[in-house]
Amino acid sequence: MRVLFRNRMLLFIDLVGWSLLPLLALGVRLDGWEGAGPYLPRVVIFTVWAILFQFAALYLSGMYRRMWRYASLDELFSITAALGIAGVVTGTIHFTFSPVLIPREPGTLSLPRAVPIINALLAVIWSGGVRFALRYAAYRVQRFRGRHKVQRALILGAGDAGSSLARELIANPGLDLEPIGFLDDDVRKHGQVIYGLPVLGGRELLVEVAKAHYAGTAIIAMPTASGSVVRELQDLCRRAQIRALIIPGFEALLRGKVNLSQLRTVQIEDLLRREPVRTDHQQVAELLSGMTVLVTGAGGSIGSELCRQILRFGVRELVLLGHGENSIFAIHNELRASHPEVRIHAVIADIRDTKRIHAVFRRFRPQAVFHAAAHKHVPLMEDNPEEAVTNNVGGTFNVVAAAERWGTQHCVLISTDKAVNPANVMGATKRVAERLVHDAAVRSGRDFVSVRFGNVLGSRGSVVPTFQAQIAAGGPVRVTHEEMTRYFMTIPEAVQLVLQAAALGRGGETFVLDMGEPVRILDLARDLILLSGFEPGRDIQIEFTGLRPGEKMFEELFLGSESHSRTSHEKVYVAKNEHLPGPTRQWIVALMQAARAGDHDTIRVMLTEYAPSLAELPPTGPLPVEVAGALAPPPRNSGGGARLRAEG
Numbered sequence: 001m002r003v004l005f006r007n008r009m010l011l012f013i014d015l016v017g018w019s020l021l022p023l024l025a026l027g028v029r030l031d032g033w034e035g036a037g038p039y040l041p042r043v044v045i046f047t048v049w050a051i052l053f054q055f056a057a058l059y060l061s062g063m064y065r066r067m068w069r070y071a072s073l074d075e076l077f078s079i080t081a082a083l084g085i086a087g088v089v090t091g092t093i094h095f096t097f098s099p100v101l102i103p104r105e106p107g108t109l110s111l112p113r114a115v116p117i118i119n120a121l122l123a124v125i126w127s128g129g130v131r132f133a134l135r136y137a138a139y140r141v142q143r144f145r146g147r148h149k150v151q152r153a154l155i156l157g158a159g160d161a162g163s164s165l166a167r168e169l170i171a172n173p174g175l176d177l178e179p180i181g182f183l184d185d186d187v188r189k190h191g192q193v194i195y196g197l198p199v200l201g202g203r204e205l206l207v208e209v210a211k212a213h214y215a216g217t218a219i220i221a222m223p224t225a226s227g228s229v230v231r232e233l234q235d236l237c238r239r240a241q242i243r244a245l246i247i248p249g250f251e252a253l254l255r256g257k258v259n260l261s262q263l264r265t266v267q268i269e270d271l272l273r274r275e276p277v278r279t280d281h282q283q284v285a286e287l288l289s290g291m292t293v294l295v296t297g298a299g300g301s302i303g304s305e306l307c308r309q310i311l312r313f314g315v316r317e318l319v320l321l322g323h324g325e326n327s328i329f330a331i332h333n334e335l336r337a338s339h340p341e342v343r344i345h346a347v348i349a350d351i352r353d354t355k356r357i358h359a360v361f362r363r364f365r366p367q368a369v370f371h372a373a374a375h376k377h378v379p380l381m382e383d384n385p386e387e388a389v390t391n392n393v394g395g396t397f398n399v400v401a402a403a404e405r406w407g408t409q410h411c412v413l414i415s416t417d418k419a420v421n422p423a424n425v426m427g428a429t430k431r432v433a434e435r436l437v438h439d440a441a442v443r444s445g446r447d448f449v450s451v452r453f454g455n456v457l458g459s460r461g462s463v464v465p466t467f468q469a470q471i472a473a474g475g476p477v478r479v480t481h482e483e484m485t486r487y488f489m490t491i492p493e494a495v496q497l498v499l500q501a502a503a504l505g506r507g508g509e510t511f512v513l514d515m516g517e518p519v520r521i522l523d524l525a526r527d528l529i530l531l532s533g534f535e536p537g538r539d540i541q542i543e544f545t546g547l548r549p550g551e552k553m554f555e556e557l558f559l560g561s562e563s564h565s566r567t568s569h570e571k572v573y574v575a576k577n578e579h580l581p582g583p584t585r586q587w588i589v590a591l592m593q594a595a596r597a598g599d600h601d602t603i604r605v606m607l608t609e610y611a612p613s614l615a616e617l618p619p620t621g622p623l624p625v626e627v628a629g630a631l632a633p634p635p636r637n638s639g640g641g642a643r644l645r646a647e648g
Contacts, residue, residue, distance in 0.1 A: 087120025294366035297373030299327025351395030392429035439582035449505035454487030487515035
């Protein structure tokens with residue numbers, strides 16, 4: 001009823017205004033009302049036409065059914081279009097039919113032809129102005145009512161994302177954020193006004209501007225900014241003692257606009273942000289469209305994201321294979337709800353069970369397989385090498401053999417940078433797994449490839465959630481060594497590149513993803529503590545524990561005996577495997593026998609055949625803090641490895 005009443009009042013206001021506007025238009029045309037008398041009879045007739053057609057135009061366009069407190073530019077365009085059309089119709093009708101229907105009386109004059117045009121412009125100003133005055137009044141009332149809780153916000157970045165964000169915040173005054181201006185490094189924008197908000201200067205002024213304008217929040221609206229820029233802005237916000245929010249980079253770019261629901265606090269992914277990955281969707285779609293695809297380890301962090309992204313490319317069937325029933329149950333329900341048009345099968349199976357794996361392949365005959373199932377935790381596998389061998393080597397052997405036997409054309413092994421000059425059992429088993437895939441590709445002539453990358457942020461049991469749990473417990477955060485470095489990617493980024501590498505594969509290649517620059521684990525720990533609102537060394541202590549069994553100070557991405565080159569995708573490299581004979585079936589059988597017997601010594605001796613660096617293990621026990629802190633990192637290319645940046 002309130003909306004209906006408000007629109008009735010608007011109709012009344014429109015009618016009053018429209019009754020007077022033709023006379024005002026005539027006065028504008030004549031520069032006053034002197035000599036307007038002879039025109040008055042025609043003005044009255046024109047006013048009747050104008051009221052009739054203007055009311056019809058606004059009514060038919062739904063302008064009397066709107067809630068004007070939420071008016072936007074769309075409504076303004078609608079009003080302008082409706083009244084513009086009404087003006088054309090009114091002028092045409094008046095000048096065509098009025099002389100016929102009502103003959104001109106002696107002493108009267110025809111209406112000047114400019115009057116309908118002026119009247120239409122005045123009608124737009126009147127009707128639009130009244131409605132947007134209601135919009136502005138509602139905005140001010142809501143701001144006044146919530147003044148006690150509204151936070152003044154600076155928008156960092158005056159580009160498309162920042163401008164969209166400002167518009168959204170202005171249009172939603174009920175939120176607790178009131179934009180007060182922009183900061184942008186582009187000096188050409190300084191002093192300009194966007195949506196009524198000034199560009200106050202560059203980011204170096206953040207602390208000064210925040211204090212001067214009593215800002216309580218800064219919003220980083222720079223989707224393409226590097227991690228170092230985000231880190232700098234986060235530090236400036238900390239110095240200014242204001243809250244920092246951010247628009248996630250990938251989401252803002254993919255959606256093409258900013259939604260207020262995307263705003264969140266700065267996370268570790270933002271500080272490690274690199275240029276967005278651009279996938280050749282056409283190439284990946286050509287690989288997967290219409291296929292039956294099987295993913296092993298489908299309940300894990302990488303496997304589940306693989307399933308989500310694979311479904312975007314028109315697969316016919318998707319088989320989710322995993323050993324953990326709860327994780328498979330969860331991803332199966334999620335994907336069935338989001339993609340009801342695709343046949344999705346949940347299969348509980350252990351890749352170490354040869355007969356079961358062959359039965360699954362025989363049933364579904366997958367044309368593409370993504371093998372993500374593996375044991376990955378280095379210290380655990382050092383203590384349980386038999387499990388690493390039976391799962392990472394024996395399981396891969398079974399999957400590859402089944403893929404060969406049942407006609408799979410594309411098989412992709414998810415490998416790791418720990419397979420390069422491995423210093424631990426887990427890395428050595430993944431190195432053997434790479435050789436199994438390579439040999440199967442040579443033997444079968446099919447597109448069997450490996451994709452090698454480093455740590456992924458947020459995967460289960462990885463360093464980031466481990467540190468976060470330690471911070472939540474009040475510390476200390478335990479870092480093995482102050483100079484230890486690792487490569488990091490986000491899970492979606494890694495999976496995009498895995499799919500891209502799969503599309504590039506022609507058989508036998510080991511693809512290596514561009515992981516960017518390695519990150520010091522100590523820096524990662526400090527960032528996570530700061531992002532949690534604490535001060536490292538004061539609120540949360542950092543404790544150095546020494547290298548754990550099988551750990552390396554840094555990871556490499558290529559073997560010294562491997563040549564490597566860029567592919568057609570800028571973030572995917574290909575390593576050309578050295579020409580060494582792969583593991584024979586007899587060797588695999590002997591290794592499995594040693595694993596089943598729990599013969600750790602034999603396992604290590606056999607693995608060194610394909611991972612000689614395993615024989616030169618680093619210290620295996622925790623080091624005293626004073627010793628760990630004094631250790632210097634080894635040379636970057638020690639052990640014959642090569643870093644990704646070695647070429648260009």
